[in-house]
Amino acid sequence: MQEITGLAPIRERIAHAAREAGRPEGAVTLVAVSKMFDNKAIRPVIAAGQRVFGENRVQEAHAKWPPLLEEFRDIELHLIGPLQSNKAKIAVALFDWIETVDRDRIARALAGEIASQGRSPGLMVQVNTGEEPQKAGVLPKDADEFLDRCRGELALDIKGLMCIPPAGEEPSLHFALLERIARRNGLDLLSMGMSADFEKAIHFGATHVRVGTAIFGPRG
Numbered sequence: 460m461q462e463i464t465g466l467a468p469i470r471e472r473i474a475h476a477a478r479e480a481g482r483p484e485g486a487v488t489l490v491a492v493s494k495m496f497d498n499k500a501i502r503p504v505i506a507a508g509q510r511v512f513g514e515n516r517v518q519e520a521h522a523k524w525p526p527l528l529e530e531f532r533d534i535e536l537h538l539i540g541p542l543q544s545n546k547a548k549i550a551v552a553l554f555d556w557i558e559t560v561d562r563d564r565i566a567r568a569l570a571g572e573i574a575s576q577g578r579s580p581g582l583m584v585q586v587n588t589g590e591e592p593q594k595a596g597v598l599p600k601d602a603d604e605f606l607d608r609c610r611g612e613l614a615l616d617i618k619g620l621m622c623i624p625p626a627g628e629e630p631s632l633h634f635a636l637l638e639r640i641a642r643r644n645g646l647d648l649l650s651m652g653m654s655a656d657f658e659k660a661i662h663f664g665a666t667h668v669r670v671g672t673a674i675f676g677p678r679g
């Protein structure tokens with residue numbers, strides 16, 4: 460069988476970066492980003508032992524993941540793309556983690572679905588660290604208040620923060636900013652770093668790195 464998954468070298472690089480940063484083994488979870496890849500491409504990665512996957516579209520994930528989740532009960536699925544409140548129901552039913560909570564409407568919709576479905580995905584708040592107008596995420600200056608509202612009024616158990624630094628910018632400042640916001644709000648998890656910069660993110664404390672291309676190859 461030919462080499463069909465880039466998983467092993469990525470795992471090795473993650474372990475190495477964690478060691479270099481003086482972080483304990485297992486401190487970093489690899490989220491394999493399978494967006495735009497079909498089940499034929501995903502299966503070999505599952506077969507190679509990967510169990511944590513990320514998708515950026517609710518509809519796409521809903522179309523392809525249920526049979527795989529049925530077959531492999533220990534898979535953990537992360538939503539890493541924007542969520543509309545009319546998709547909150549599917550999202551809460553399908554995902555184990557929702558990393559992109561970023562406004563009151565979504566937070567409210569999730570709180571409602573969590574209560575009615577009795578299912579509680581892990582939650583992270585997305586921060587728009589680069590303050591890009593086209594990008595999702597709460598602004599850094601609004602993050603503390605938003606977190607207070609989510610955790611207080613809505614009783615959402617937010618576990619961490621997620622960011623996507625601006626393309627073409629040095630990501631380190633964004634990783635450092637996200638880490639500061641998490642620390643001052645007592646949050647343990649940091650989802651940051653993608654194929655091009657996950658080692659740097661690990662240096663800045665990433666607990667979750669989201670890697671697509673480096674595992675699956677270029678997206679069509």
Ligand SMILES: *Cc1c(COP(=O)(O)O)cnc(C)c1O
Pocket residue numbers: 492494515539540623653654655669670671672673
């Ligand atoms: C696509 C995507 C990734 C993975 O990007 P790669 O450069 O392919 O590793 C990570 N995070 C989010 C939010 C994405 O949409």
